[in-house]
Amino acid sequence: MSAAVPMVKSEGVHKSFGRLEVLRGIDMEVAPKEVVVIIGPSGSGKSTFLRCINHLEKINAGRLSVDGELVGYRQRGDKIHELHDKDVARKRAEIGMVFQRFNLFPHMTAIENVMVGPVQVKRENKTDVRQRAQRLLDRVGLGHRCDAHPAQLSGGQQQRVAIARALCMQPKLMLFDEPTSALDPELVGEVLDVMRELATSGMTMIVVTHEIGFAREVGDALVFMDEGVILEAGAPKEVVANPQHERTQQFLSKVL
Amino acid sequence: MVLVVLAAAIKSVATNPRFEWHVVRQYFTNSAILAGLRITLELTVIAMAMGIVIGVVLAVMRRSPVPVVSGTAWAYIWFFRGTPVLVQLLFWEFISALYPKIVLGIPFIGVTFYHGNANALITAFTAAALGLGLNEGAYMAEIVRAGILSVEEGQTEAAQSLGMSRLKTMRLIVLPQAMKVIIPPTGNETISMLKTTSLASVISVRDLLFNAQIIYARTFKTIPLLIVASIWYLIVTSILTFGQYYLERYFGKGTSRSLPPTPFQRLRALFRRNLTTFHQPPAPIITSGTEHR
Numbered sequence: 233m234s235a236a237v238p239m240v241k242s243e244g245v246h247k248s249f250g251r252l253e254v255l256r257g258i259d260m261e262v263a264p265k266e267v268v269v270i271i272g273p274s275g276s277g278k279s280t281f282l283r284c285i286n287h288l289e290k291i292n293a294g295r296l297s298v299d300g301e302l303v304g305y306r307q308r309g310d311k312i313h314e315l316h317d318k319d320v321a322r323k324r325a326e327i328g329m330v331f332q333r334f335n336l337f338p339h340m341t342a343i344e345n346v347m348v349g350p351v352q353v354k355r356e357n358k359t360d361v362r363q364r365a366q367r368l369l370d371r372v373g374l375g376h377r378c379d380a381h382p383a384q385l386s387g388g389q390q391q392r393v394a395i396a397r398a399l400c401m402q403p404k405l406m407l408f409d410e411p412t413s414a415l416d417p418e419l420v421g422e423v424l425d426v427m428r429e430l431a432t433s434g435m436t437m438i439v440v441t442h443e444i445g446f447a448r449e450v451g452d453a454l455v456f457m458d459e460g461v462i463l464e465a466g467a468p469k470e471v472v473a474n475p476q477h478e479r480t481q482q483f484l485s486k487v488l
Numbered sequence: 489m490v491l492v493v494l495a496a497a498i499k500s501v502a503t504n505p506r507f508e509w510h511v512v513r514q515y516f517t518n519s520a521i522l523a524g525l526r527i528t529l530e531l532t533v534i535a536m537a538m539g540i541v542i543g544v545v546l547a548v549m550r551r552s553p554v555p556v557v558s559g560t561a562w563a564y565i566w567f568f569r570g571t572p573v574l575v576q577l578l579f580w581e582f583i584s585a586l587y588p589k590i591v592l593g594i595p596f597i598g599v600t601f602y603h604g605n606a607n608a609l610i611t612a613f614t615a616a617a618l619g620l621g622l623n624e625g626a627y628m629a630e631i632v633r634a635g636i637l638s639v640e641e642g643q644t645e646a647a648q649s650l651g652m653s654r655l656k657t658m659r660l661i662v663l664p665q666a667m668k669v670i671i672p673p674t675g676n677e678t679i680s681m682l683k684t685t686s687l688a689s690v691i692s693v694r695d696l697l698f699n700a701q702i703i704y705a706r707t708f709k710t711i712p713l714l715i716v717a718s719i720w721y722l723i724v725t726s727i728l729t730f731g732q733y734y735l736e737r738y739f740g741k742g743t744s745r746s747l748p749p750t751p752f753q754r755l756r757a758l759f760r761r762n763l764t765t766f767h768q769p770p771a772p773i774i775t776s777g778t779e780h781r
Binding site: 322328329339348398 | 642643651654
């Protein structure tokens with residue numbers, strides 16, 4: 233890796249829900265412009281780890297930092313203080329997130345969905361944001377559907393609007409939480425195309441997915457998680473072609 | 489069978505001379521009755537406005553992670569739902585016995601903006617508005633809370649991931665969607681409030697019922713005047729029901745692909761179709777939802 237500050241650095245991150253330990257010591261580094269794909273069986277903690285990165289979940293132990301700054305905490309000397317809600321929100325604004333179930337705002341049109349973040353959170357000029365939103369919707373191939381409400385769009389179209397919504401905040405990191413899992417098979421391709429284009433444009437991305445093909449083609453690194461730990465990580469083609477760990481072999485044989 | 493019973497009832501109501509329909513007609517637009525109606529409407533609007541504002545604030549407070557804030561909201565709802573509204577009205581009427589002077593200022597450091605005599609400040613009308621509004625707030629809080637809970641958690645997460653604060657998420661994302669669930673019971677509450685305002689007659693607010701009572705105490709036309717009051721309550725209730733329908737439609741947008749036509753549109757479509765039957769194929773009855781946006 234380069235000497236630059238890693239975009240994401242995770243050291244021994246633990247997370248429990250009550251007695252259930254979901255993450256049991258995650259170590260990971262993501263360099264700027266890198267695309268990391270996380271795979272693994274359901275319940276392995278992939279999504280939880282993604283949600284920890286933008287502090288939708290609080291970690292119980294370990295250190296997690298984005299672009300050199302701790303997530304949800306501030307370090308002064310030896311002491312670590314919890315951040316105020318406002319500061320947490322400000323940090324979240326720098327990280328884009330795309331959800332499995334799209335989570336578009338149903339009472340707003342496509343372009344309003346894309347505009348609401350920059351206008352309401354960053355207090356940017358509405359005319360500028362509208363232009364940028366229009367460009368982004370064009371980029372994801374939905375320039376003609378600006379005024380449609382989410383209910384009038386297909387799943388694939390909704391997910392592309394959701395990607396445009398996250399991008400309009402001009403994030404330095406994009407998180408994808410199983411972005412194609414809720415889609416009909418024939419709609420998966422259009423979303424992956426948008427993500428592929430985004431990766432080529434130099435966006436730092438962490439993608440939780442079951443699309444091994446996408447991982448192999450677009451990913452710089454592939455991480456296999458199981459039961460809250462990283463079992464295997466490396467260049468995607470290598471991991472897929474020649475998995476070292478037995479669990480990885482089993483998993484890959486099922487999804488491939 | 490139902491029709492027979494209905495016909496018999498209508499005949500009885502129409503022909504029984506003791507209903508004294510001519511008296512009903514005579515007092516229907518009596519100035520005292522209309523003045524009472526006005527007070528009733530004012531009380532309803534003020535109490536509901538207070539109730540909705542307090543309800544939203546309490547519902548948001550109850551979701552707060554700070555125990556003092558959510559606890560306060562809980563205690564408010566517990567108290568105001570736990571005591572009869574009539575008792576609360578009487579309390580407000582006699583508030584001057586508890587607090588003879590009312591002072592507006594910052595406590596503990598002695599800054600005052602205003603002070604006055606409670607008896608002069610809290611008129612019967614103010615007492616009624618306060619009592620009904622504060623009570624309604626507790627009920628509205630539960631309605632708003634149900635609405636908030638009905639909005640998928642993913643919506644909050646998506647808003648947070650865009651960097652929205654808790655309050656902004658509420659205001660821009662959650663509450664607008666909660667409206668769909670909040671509106672129908674709120675319509676109910678408004679209709680119920682319209683009728684509950686008649687309790688204010690007990691603390692001698694000159695509302696519709698109070699003035700009707702005043703008149704029949706003088707003229708002994710008890711039944712006709714109660715009918716006058718009832719008809720007015722029915723008329724206003726009908727108007728409210730009508731308004732509720734359109735509000736629900738408005739806030740239902742975006743959730744279904746197209747809205748069902750309103751009764752008016754249905755009527756018009758039917759009319760149009762009948763007119764054009766002989767010339768051209770019938771116009772589609774269902775109009776597309778997009779034209780309403």
